[in-house]
Amino acid sequence: MATYKLQINGRTYEADVEPDTPLLWVLRDNLGLVGTKFGCGIAQCGACTVHVNGNAMRSCVYPVSAVGNSKITTIEGLSADGDHPVQLAWDEVDVAQCGYCQAGQIMTASALLNRNPKPSAEEIDNAMHGNICRCGTYHRIREAVALAATKTK
């Protein structure tokens, strides 16, 4: 066990865990940040996507010891009041069904808009194709990413 100081959502958290513990478990079990989801544990579904220094990363295969001083953002920290353009667009389009995959979808989409504020339809598809939604909300995901792009300054 070792103590890790993690920069998450603009705060410093401390976790006393084994170095190879996936960041996902630290978030969910140690820190109570359960907005990030567990869908496979082996980088196949995207449910666990968080931002590491603004880039989308799968936290289920990201050992806590690799985090260092990187800035982690989870769905809880994407915006103060749930008013990030992607969240607003998601709500407006009513993307979610069961909702379970949506934190991962939103984190992937917001990372895309960070680096490419006006993505083409193809760029949207390419960025989003790794996030599985078993409810089949894919149409609205595309629509919402495009809508969010119009809301991003």
Place this chain on the structure above:
Amino acid sequence: MIGNQTGKPVNRVDGRLKVTGGAKYAAEFTAPNMAYGFVVNSKIAKGKIKSIDTSKALALDGVLEVFTHENRPGYVWGDKNYQDKDSPPGSPFRPLYDNEVQFSMQPIALVVAETYELARYGAILVEVEYENYSFDTDFEKNIKQAYIPEKYKSSKPPEPWGNPDEALANAAVKIEAEYSHPSEHHNPIEMHASLAIWEEGGKLTVYDKIQGVQNSQQYIANAFGMQQEDVHVISPFVGGAFGSGLRPQYQLFLAVLAARELKRPVKVVLTRQQMFSFGHRPKTVQKFALGADTDGKLKAVQHDAFGETSKFEDYSENVVIWPGVLYNCDNVKVSHKLVALDVYTPLDMRAPGGTTGIYGLECAIDELAYKAGVDPLEFRKMNYSEKDQNEGKPFSSKELRECYRQGAEKFGWEKRSLEPRSMKEGHNLIGWGFAQGAWEATQKQAAAKAVLTTDGKLTVSCATADIGTGTYTVMSQIAAETVGLPLEDVTFKLGDSSLPKSPLQGGSWTVSSVGSAVKLVCDKVREKLLQLAQQVANSPLANATLDDVNIEDGKISLKNDPAKAVTIKEALVQSQGKSIEENVSSEPVEGQQKYSPYAHSATFVEVKVDEDLGTVKVTRVVSAIAGGRIINPKTARSQILGGVVWGIGAAMEEETVMDNNLGRFMNHDLDKYHVPVNADVHDIEVIFVEEKDDHVNPLGAKGLGEIGIVSVAPAIANAIFHATGKRVRELPITLDKLL
């Protein structure tokens, strides 16, 4: 009735919670001093556990206990104690009962530790010695031993009518074909999980992933010899289930057992691999012999189904009812036999029986239409059923013709040429396919409670679930409209076993059953409101009856003189601080039984097939639905889109492959079990046709969870035939089958 709330494309009332990470699913609840359990699964498919050595796991600092069949406490073990509301006939699996292994990946131990990681590590250290028995998981090999079960879980196949053998022999046009549908797994993205907390005084609180909290409640009470009221099951959000949560799964039993023994809360979360260890859509083979006359009039149907089940329960689903529902034919005979294998019992999966049965039937009909030289859509029109021949009853409503018309128009069907391989674009062959479907719109018994407080806020509750279907939202809409309040003033509560009685959420019956109860209880609130409004001094409504008034936007007004009104808040003053509280239990009324209630679908599909590579792209889908009154066009559309995506998965990708040497499903992860992703999904149009139904239930709504999927896979398969001239009779249609 088109009201002021229902029929509106309202956004999900829980939408914001789901975009901010605020919605909490079963595994996300915690309790002080909570421990974690990790399940050890059997490596063999059948045999005995000779020994199970837990000492290495127990030696780890922080591992609290390892539960196995050797040290598990004695509870009640009768079959009845383990049967739940969705159990097939037979002897249900009882976790840790004895040293017998009945199926691969059977749970055989639970390691409980201070952390999840430690429990998982401990599970690796548990050493098991098995005695292997020979096992049988080979469906094809065992089809000869197929049997008619003593009791069907589904409805019994209808008796034959007419003279099918003779009609078939005399038919001018005939086909015989065998269709095969593979095993599939539900794979909701949320894993099954349970947290069990024993409270002082022997009461139990459980957070569970389940499609009916009262099913878990009853199961736990029976299996642990408890009073039902001492078990409290909570499940506010479910991250998809599609049937996997109809039966309480083994992590629930194990969490409760461990928590009881260790006297501390225990959480058990399954892994993706373990999600393949309980319940799947059964592999099903169907044999068809169909006959028609030269004009394309259907003369005879023979439909024989063989469905997979386990050796300990007789699972069956409605595979062979579809000819009697979808076609008008004078000579029909059907049968449904089971093939018992050493696997876990299959489990209802989105449109159980419909997905498989309609797939086979609609492809076989397409073959027959081709043989008769009739356009497939024309063929359906010619053999349109005006009544449910299985039951001999008229439909409560059936606007399928309108689905044909609007769907064909939107799709451009009249431009289709009958000939296969007749449409090309570059190196892609283009195919257009059609299929129709149906799904029963059952109403079950359900109860509801409504409380209208003096501040004008209404809370309605029922122990149902929202597995992503939109229950929170549509129930709030029904309540708001019936009582006459703005949607913001209404809260709907579900997912708590202490709430009024609900059927399981499944089978597309929630809107029909729970919705009807909500409507009824809100009607009673409405009545009370008028009475109170009449007690207001100089009430302009003094002589009004319920029929004379409108209740809308918080106001009760005379229909013929809307200026004469009392606000709901004014009326509530008369109750002297007391809330209005009403309870109802609703069930189908007598007249309803005279009709057969089905939702219908017509699906038009375009595929592009690259002949050199065998790749198929489903480029266009038009799905026209007759589903009665649509309460919320937005959530309704989402349900149908989701169904289409599932149909694409079934047609092209999904298959859990059995390794008959190991008796184990091989592809038990999301890398090798393919579900549709963004890149598989292109243009999909959903049409809801107007359908008025006064018989189905008080709402006139039919439920949409399954009707969206049933006709998609056959329409895709038929489109692939039209494109390539190849009839692939085995799902999924992967590229190797087209080359």
